[in-house]
Amino acid sequence: MTADALLGPALVEEATKKSGLIWVRGEVAAARPLWHVWHDGAAHLVGDGPGEQPLPGLVDGGTAEVTVRSKDKGGRVVAWTAAVREIPPGTAEWDAAVAELKGKRLNASDGEAMPERWARECRLVRLDPRGSTTDLPDGSLAAAPLPSPGITRRPVPAALPKLLLGRKRRR
Structure with a gap:
């Protein structure tokens, strides 16, 4: 086995573990x-429900396609291709993944009831790394912001x- 074959999965795992956000581009959608x-x-994501x-x-x-950024500097570290698999609620795999996700979810309005809401209203997706890493792009991937009234x-x-500076006070 070559060094690249061993280092690729280790880099994917370590970088993805340490990063709080990953950029994911699905089959038809832009990266987000x-x-x-x-x-x-594997990376586990919960979403597609109200407030998620x-x-x-x-x-x-x-x-x-998953791109992982550096937690320290914010630059791209590694990119990898993932197989997408939805995990159904009520399975042992779902329970284990939700236990991990629950601890990382910030600002949840329902606290301890969150797993039940996720089971009813959300999807749990598993992104399994496939093979080795992909090449990082040379240029910027920045996109123009969408039009907004804000x-x-x-x-x-x-x-x-x-108002900010005030008027000079006389003594």
Whole structure:
């Protein structure tokens, strides 16, 4: 077995474990950042329910491209191809993955009832690494932001400097 064959899976596992977000591109959707947990040799994601992250393009039996960023610097570390598999609720595999995910879920409104809500309303997806790593792109993958009414570039109101700086006080 070559060094690349051994180092590729180890790099995928270590980088994915340490990163809080992974960028996932499904079969038909654009890449998007998703929170995850590395458990039992694969990345696990929960979503597609009310108040949870969307998982567009991640279909059972499909593939996905995963790019992992550095937790320290934010740059791309490794990219890998994953086999997508949806885990049904009520199985031992689902229970084990949800136990790991529950500890990493921030700002959950329902606390201890979260696993039951996930079973009713969400999907649990497992991303299994396939083979070795893929080549990282040379250029930037930055995309223009989508149009939105929430913009920040507007003229400063005339009264704002006076409000912020105040008037000089006389003694």
